[in-house]
Amino acid sequence: ETGVTQTPRHLVMGMTNKKSLKCEQHLGHNAMYWYKQSAKKPLELMFVYSLEERVENNSVPSRFSPECPNSSHLFLHLHTLQPEDSALYLCASSPNSQGPSGGETQYFGPGTRLLVL
Amino acid sequence: SQKIEQNSEALNIQEGKTATLTCNYTNYSPAYLQWYRQDPGRGPVFLLLIRENEKEKRKERLKVTFDTTLKQSLFHITASQPADSATYLCAPAYSSASKIIFGSGTRLSIRP
Numbered sequence: 740e741t742g743v744t745q746t747p748r749h750l751v752m753g754m755t756n757k758k759s760l761k762c763e764q765h766l767g768h769n770a771m772y773w774y775k776q777s778a779k780k781p782l783e784l785m786f787v788y789s790l791e792e793r794v795e796n797n798s799v800p801s802r803f804s805p806e807c808p809n810s811s812h813l814f815l816h817l818h819t820l821q822p823e824d825s826a827l828y829l830c831a832s833s834p835n836s837q838g839p840s841g842g843e844t845q846y847f848g849p850g851t852r853l854l855v856l
Numbered sequence: 857s858q859k860i861e862q863n864s865e866a867l868n869i870q871e872g873k874t875a876t877l878t879c880n881y882t883n884y885s886p887a888y889l890q891w892y893r894q895d896p897g898r899g900p901v902f903l904l905l906i907r908e909n910e911k912e913k914r915k916e917r918l919k920v921t922f923d924t925t926l927k928q929s930l931f932h933i934t935a936s937q938p939a940d941s942a943t944y945l946c947a948p949a950y951s952s953a954s955k956i957i958f959g960s961g962t963r964l965s966i967r968p
Contacts, residue, residue, distance in 0.1 A: 779960065781961075782900075782958040784956075827897070844902045845902065847900050848899050850898065
């Protein structure tokens with residue numbers, strides 16, 4: 740678990756607040772991911788970065804804004820969120836982004852539990 | 857679109873027995889399939905990976921099978937222990953989509 744760290748672990752915010760989630764990986768990986776996990780729903784892939792370039796954006800609302808300044812750090816900037824955005828936000832990394840060759844295991848952080856009031 | 861189905865109900869097993877979890881997928885066969893374990897409030901942890909040309913993979917008390925005819929993967933934990941209690945996620949990966957898709961998971965409880 741110490742390979743991928745996330746801060747904060749818990750966050751409560753109002754709908755008008757602006758906050759950021761931070762993820763850091765110490766594994767030397769080239770790809771990083773943001774997932775959303777709501778109760779009793781599958782993990783939803785939000786964003787994929789490969790070598791600091793965004794390669795996937797799964798129709799995520801613009802109130803979520805990712806940033807990847809380097810291959811070790813990933814941020815998720817939040818503003819004007821809705822109560823339905825309350826969920827566990829998970830960051831993950833893998834050696835490379837998924838490709839036809841496959842075999843890319845993902846390493847997850849502990850997540851940030853977000854509550855939007 | 858691809859659909860991944862895991863045992864929708866929680867699975868309760870007596871300690872020492874073998875737990876078997878099911879993962880079914882529709883349409884295309886994945887290039888490979890992974891199983892992860894997730895404890896409450898924590899991120900998933902990788903357990904095993906099996907490729908489409910492999911029938912079975914083992915790691916200590918864990919065994920995964922992959923049947924492309926049935927479009928199904930089974931995950932077995934032998935000699936189950938209360939510490940095995942967790943949610944187990946099936947995650948097929950499709951080369952066409954270049955990404956992993958996660959199932960909703962099966963919650964496993966091992967009672968002493």
